[in-house]
Amino acid sequence: MxxxxxxxxxxxxxxxxxxxxxxxxxxxxxxxxxxxxxxxxxxxxxxxxxxxxxxxxxxxxxxxxxxxxxxxxxxxxxxxxxxxxxxxxxxxxxxxxxxxxxxxxxxxxxxxxxxxxxxxxxxxxxxxxxxxxxxxxxxxxxxxxxxxxxxxxxxxxxxxxxxxxxxxxxxxxxxxxxxxxxxxxxxxxxxxxxxxxxxxxxxxxxxxxxxxxxxxxxxxxxxxxxxxxxxxxxxxxxxxxxxVTRIEPRALVRPPGFPDFMSRRRVLRPGPCTVDGRAWSGHAPVAAVEVTTDGGESWASAELDPSDGGDFAWRRWRYEWTATPGRYVLGARATDASGRTQPVEQPWNRGGFANNLVQRVEVVVPAE
Amino acid sequence: MxxxxxxxxxxxxxxxxxxxxxxxxxxxxxxxxxxxxxxxxxxxxxxxxxxxxxxxxxxxxxxxxxxxxxxxxxxxxxxxxxxxxxxxxxxxxxxxxxxxxxxxxxxxxxxxxxxxxxxxxxxxxxxxxxxxxxxxxxxxxxxxxxxxxxxxxxxxxxxxxxxxxxxxxxxxxxxxxxxxxxxxxxxxxxxxxxxxxxxxxxxxxxxxxxxxxxxxxxxxxxxxxxxxxxxxxxxxxxxxxxxVTRIEPRALVRPPGFPDFMSRRRVLRPGPCTVDGRAWSGHAPVAAVEVTTDGGESWASAELDPSDGGDFAWRRWRYEWTATPGRYVLGARATDASGRTQPVEQPWNRGGFANNLVQRVEVVVPAE
Incomplete structure (x- = not known):
């Protein structure tokens, strides 16, 4: 039976x-x-x-x-x-x-x-x-x-x-x-x-x-x-x-430009571009967001918008970038006031929980 | 470049x-x-x-x-x-x-x-x-x-x-x-x-x-x-x-009982059970729905609810079933007033469009 x-x-x-x-x-x-x-x-x-x-x-x-x-x-x-x-x-x-x-x-x-x-x-x-x-x-x-x-x-x-x-x-x-x-x-x-x-x-x-x-x-x-x-x-x-309890810090990039239907890779025109996104943490307020355009080789500070949504809401961040023809991997890394920061190597556990590895957004800037 | x-x-x-x-x-x-x-x-x-x-x-x-x-x-x-x-x-x-x-x-x-x-x-x-x-x-x-x-x-x-x-x-x-x-x-x-x-x-x-x-x-x-x-x-x-133009006829079963989180297979208690779902066609009104509990070996007529939603809305159907311990594969087959009916073998084309193969819902009725 x-x-x-x-x-x-x-x-x-x-x-x-x-x-x-x-x-x-x-x-x-x-x-x-x-x-x-x-x-x-x-x-x-x-x-x-x-x-x-x-x-x-x-x-x-x-x-x-x-x-x-x-x-x-x-x-x-x-x-x-x-x-x-x-x-x-x-x-x-x-x-x-x-x-x-x-x-x-x-x-x-x-x-x-x-x-x-x-x-x-x-x-x-x-x-x-x-x-x-x-x-x-x-x-x-x-x-x-x-x-x-x-x-x-x-x-x-x-x-x-x-x-x-x-x-x-x-x-x-x-x-x-x-x-x-x-x-x-x-x-x-x-x-x-x-x-x-x-x-x-x-x-x-x-x-x-x-x-x-x-x-x-x-x-x-x-x-x-x-x-x-x-x-x-x-x-x-x-x-x-x-x-598993509180949310580890994370930032996400809002992918710039426009996508390919299938691959979701992004196409961006050359020129000035505001890269932005959101960042949050369940442990403490977000204290800083850094941005990479080279897949984590180098990082630059993003600007944080005021935390208008209150203590438990994500916070907008932005970064002024001038895109020149080439291939890029964008990502953002949040750090909170407790000192926690996002890892660039995967934090692994058997259930796949609380994994806040930095995102990778592939962007192609074609020659005009 | x-x-x-x-x-x-x-x-x-x-x-x-x-x-x-x-x-x-x-x-x-x-x-x-x-x-x-x-x-x-x-x-x-x-x-x-x-x-x-x-x-x-x-x-x-x-x-x-x-x-x-x-x-x-x-x-x-x-x-x-x-x-x-x-x-x-x-x-x-x-x-x-x-x-x-x-x-x-x-x-x-x-x-x-x-x-x-x-x-x-x-x-x-x-x-x-x-x-x-x-x-x-x-x-x-x-x-x-x-x-x-x-x-x-x-x-x-x-x-x-x-x-x-x-x-x-x-x-x-x-x-x-x-x-x-x-x-x-x-x-x-x-x-x-x-x-x-x-x-x-x-x-x-x-x-x-x-x-x-x-x-x-x-x-x-x-x-x-x-x-x-x-x-x-x-x-x-x-x-x-x-x-690709109008919608081919299709019926879906609302899966009875409750699911397993991962496999989505259904568990149903033995006893009387109303199996129901929806049916629609973009060519003509739905004229009939048949139900199978044995993966398409045999079919029985379902009852159609009034088409209260109008000519372009799906229509509810229902079928009274007495579930006894065992393993079942449920499905439903819609036929519309133009004579189109759902196939039990896949209608294949290279884009995977307008494929209205009959659904398969796996249900286990455990012994009590």
Whole structure:
């Protein structure tokens, strides 16, 4: 008789010459990144923000949806969406990035969602802060983890589950953590967690649980699949590893000129050109961005625009370049105020997480 | 000195054992299909509709954007977006499908955007009919083709171009062809052609020119790249082929049960299950849908919902199934009122266009 195991294989690395598999292509066809030219928008429009959905987009009725707050609390609560909307309303502009961004460029390549560099977006998220709700429920001093459960259901590496992630209690109580019901001033779209999701500014995407229906306080560390098995930085399959948490600094170049349809290589006319893009970090504010036009041989300082989007949003940078006929490889390298900077050699781990290797944008400037 | 040719290769077929290339993955990461569970929505929400962008999303200012109507007309016109909005306003629900849908499943595989089966969506498009505007401009009896030019610019197979497509004049004058400025009741999103695009109900996506700024009447057949070279059904590279035009009938199954993250194979509990999905054709109304649960060995009739979306929208179908433990391959086969029906063997052509091979959805029903 058939079992769950036959739909689900173990995690693996691609072989040295193994190209993208049919399974990776299936994921790439469903999930999508930001088209890099959309780095022009301060706030990413609907449909251009990156999207990673573990299972299916679930069907959740906003009219009857309620959030339960339970576990190790004095007064378990059930709050409707209408009641959440009556609580204090806050908007944060937040850059979200998938923890697996860059994975498909790694050698060897972990076989999973095959991101290149485009798994990012910057949106305005509106909701009510989580911490006051936890305090209303009576969070005890022995709380360790807060577990968030979404309505999306599936199998992963043989384990049937609702998508579920925990935050350490100190992180869950940060002022800026939101129960969000709007994105860019409109009710959440189905694929972004309608009608309610968690927003944890500064953390990779796996923490921002979509289709959220349950918040549960625990007095012991949470050992669920997404925390204990999936999102960990491991050297190899036997390494217990450490949790994936905050976003490493990264800058992306908005590719100048125009593309070839198939190769996506860029053609740029000779002459003065403002090269620009965005930079972000979940650890500390972006402090500097450097630009290369020779694939990392030399670097020059970019100018940073004011951080109008607030502490959790990406920041625009720009660099004045005079393009002369030739072939170039553009890239940008962000450094944050904590001293973290992007590597020019790949930071490798078995899941392909938190990899912030500098981007390579191939540009041809033809003779006129 | 560098030239355009070095960013752009000739069209090619993948080798017999060649997996998805880095270039195909780049396209899959930018463009995206509809997640198949979103077949549940009558009208596809923003961000879930399929998207294929040849070059970059261009930056077009809606406040100053104007449409020119010129070429072989008596009175060339320039109309602002505000003026277009003052003209008669019409909304059509229209199913759009990419002409290359299904390409990545072909043997041999044409190397281009690697769609599986998900390059489709059904939206409400609002705008003003094109024909009265052409008549206002004074379309002559010698008109042959009408050429539509968008603002997206790039290189394709060595040819630098703005995206440009022509319709035969009789097709351009059909009542239902729209100059559309809204999608699903909101202004067009940048990636769907903001602020203005063409909508040609019944035709594959390549005809619905986005970021439209010019309409030009010609008295000779248009020989531009996208008509004369790209979108043609050819047996081989030397075959001049025939143009890709209307959408072939297709039905898709909304995959039942829940998925495995990586393999996307489905798990379904034993018991009664309504299998449903959507069916459409650009040639004639959908007349019948049949369902298979054994990979095409046997077929049963599905029930068709009323065609509430109108003549150009997909239609929901459903089939009552009792799932017992085992392994199944689900599929659906649409037939339209013109007698066209979906093939169970691949219809192959060198560009991988208009391929409406029946879908295969692998489902495991475990013993309880």
């Amino acid at each position: 058939p079992t769950l195991d036959e739909v689900s294989g173990p995690s693996r690395l691609a072989g040295p010459d193994e190209a993208i598999s049919a399974e990776e292509l299936q994921l790439a066809a469903r999930n999508h990144g930001i088209p890099l030219e959309a780095l022009r928008y301060d706030v990413t429009p609907a449909g251009l923000h990156y999207l990673l959905i573990h299972y299916d987009i679930p069907e959740v009725d906003a009219a009857t949806h309620a959030l339960t707050v339970g576990g190790a609390v004095e007064r378990p609560l059930t709050v409707s969406l209408a009641e959440l909307r009556e609580r204090p309303r806050v908007t944060h502009q937040v850059t979200l990035e998938c923890a697996g961004n860059g994975r498909a460029l790694l050698h060897p390549r972990p076989v999973s969602q095959p991101w290149l560099v485009e798994a990012v977006g910057n949106a305005e998220w509106t909701g009510t802060p989580l911490a006051p709700l936890l305090r209303d429920a009576g969070l005890g001093p022995d709380a360790v983890d807060v577990v968030f459960t979404g309505a999306d259901h599936g199998v992963e590496r043989g384990i049937e589950q609702d998508y579920q992630r925990a935050l350490p209690v100190a992180d869950a109580l940060r002022d800026e953590v939101l129960l969000a019901y709007e994105m860019n001033g409109a009710p959440l779209l189905p694929q972004h967690g309608a009608p309610l999701r968690l927003i944890v500014p500064g953390w990779y995407g796996m923490a921002h649980v979509k289709w959220l229906h349950s918040v549960e306080v625990r007095t012991e560390p949470f050992e669920g699949y997404q925390n204990a098995v999936a999102y960990r930085l491991r050297r190899d399959a036997d390494d217990p590893g450490v949790p | 560098p030239t355009l040719d070095e960013v752009s290769g000739p069209s090619r077929l993948a080798g017999p054992d060649e997996a998805i290339s880095a270039e195909e993955l780049q396209l899959a990461a930018r463009n995206h299909g509809i997640p198949l569970e979103a077949l549940r929505y009558d009208v596809t929400p923003a961000g879930l509709h399929y998207l294929l962008i040849h070059y970059d999303i261009p930056e077009v200012d809606a406040a100053t954007h104007a449409l020119t109507v010129g070429g072989a007309v008596e009175r060339p016109l320039t109309v602002s977006l505000a003026e277009l909005r003052e003209r008669p306003r019409v909304t059509h629900q229209v199913t759009l499908e990419c002409a290359g849908n299904g390409r990545a499943l072909l043997h041999p595989r044409p190397v281009s955007q690697p769609w599986l089966v998900e390059a489709v969506g059904n939206a409400e498009w609002t705008g003003t009919p094109l024909a009265p505007l052409l008549r206002d401009a004074g379309l002559g009896p010698d008109a042959v083709d009408v050429v539509f030019t968008g603002a997206d610019h790039g290189v394709e197979r060595g040819i630098e171009q703005d995206y440009q497509r022509a319709l035969p004049v009789a097709d351009a004058l059909r009542d239902e062809v729209l100059l559309a400025y809204e999608m699903n009741g909101a202004p067009l999103l940048p990636q769907h052609g903001a602020p203005l695009r063409l909508i040609v109900p019944g035709w594959y996506g390549m005809a619905h020119v986005k970021w439209l700024h010019s309409v030009e009447v010609r008295t000779e057949p248009f020989e531009g790249y996208q008509n004369a070279v790209a979108y043609r059904l050819r047996r081989d590279a030397d075959d001049p082929g025939v143009p």
